């Protein structure tokens with residue numbers, strides 16, 4: 001197959017380009033023809049974070065003629081552990097602007113378009129419509145479904161990777177030739193069920209591994225040939241260094257790409273992912289200040305610290321009973337149903353889910369959530385402790 | 389001979405950080421029930437209120453997704469490798 005760039009868009013390579021890309025030109029599978037396709041290609045990278053950083057660097061170096069970068073965040077200190085496109089001097093700059101500077105320094109011969117905004121149902125079709133391939137490096141489920149659906153509607157390949165702690169997944173969703181994102185994951189996890197990288201952490205090189213796999217897939221789609229990751233999910237566990245490939249099939253009943261689709265335009269993805277619903281109001285909460293007063297007054301309060309042991313050593317909460325999130329139901333007999341239980345975690349999200357899980361498992365005693373977690377306690381009650 | 393269940397990183401918090409667990413079960417459903425009886429906190433992450441596999445969880449026996457091979461009734465051969473693959477998004481969840 002000849003790739004996705006029509007011949008009519010190809011232009012000759014300059015003498016400088018023949019030198020710069022000589023290691024590609026030496027590959028019979030790429031050659032001058034393939035390099036011309038790269039030069040003519042337009043790739044949109046959604047999310048200029050851990051995955052977007054290696055993606056953008058390698059695609060710029062490879063001579064992809066036009067790169068689009070979408071991100072609305074500023075560079076933060078905690079990004080630098082893995083987002084290698086940024087340096088310390090970029091702190092507080094918009095990610096798209098800082099990344100564009102780095103890419104232009106790497107390869108002045110390419111065009112970089114920046115979109116310092118969130119991709120939404122309103123703008124996604126217009127932005128994606130200008131590109132040949134989309135590489136999705138976003139960090140949340142609404143964006144994943146938005147990019148996935150938009151790519152189905154516009155018949156564009158969605159080069160996908162996602163990461164968590166030590167594990168990553170990569171595939172190419174191309175509904176013309178295989179399954180889409182919704183074929184694999186018909187519905188998202190409810191909010192708060194899975195801890196975020198902000199809560200769960202991520203090994204810094206992991207997005208480097210997965211983002212580089214995405215870059216390889218993008219280049220293969222453009223040049224044509226090879227075996228693209230369509231219909232296969234490539235799973236990497238970098239801690240065990242175990243990789244597994246499994247088969248992905250198109251779901252004939254898929255609401256977006258199946259035989260009789262029921263979703264034919266972009267929807268409200270925040271709502272689809274259950275964000276902004278009011279389930280959270282069912283759980284009573286206490287603020288850090290209120291908890292402090294109740295403890296000082298000697299009320300019958302039992303504080304349950306559901307954080308993992310390594311988190312507790314970062315920030316010790318005196319007097320709390322440690323029961324990690326993953327052991328609550330198994331150990332609920334240890335709780336005193338006549339006391340007010342107050343559940344604490346880092347930012348007050350996992351504790352919310354902990355209370356719901358215990359309720360569903362049949363625990364009957366009173367339960368409260370420490371609003372905004374131990375980080376709020378550090379800010380408001382005990383400034384000697386550091387938020388983490 | 390039991391089957392080998394591969395636990396994804398995102399669910400190891402419910403299995404005392406174990407990445408592989410040897411379990412008995414002639415079908416995928418039976419195998420996951422023996423997992424849940426050992427680690428009850430994992431149940432709501434795998435099954436919805438009606439006991440169906442959740443939409444963000446895929447289970448593979450070898451290379452094959454059980455959605456296409458009979459779901460929870462898919463047979464599990466002795467020594468088979470069964471892998472749970474959840475949706476992960478990377479980055480900030482729920483923003």
Ligand SMILES: [Zn+2]
Pocket residue numbers: 175179180181182183184251254255256257258
């Ligand atoms: Zn589909």
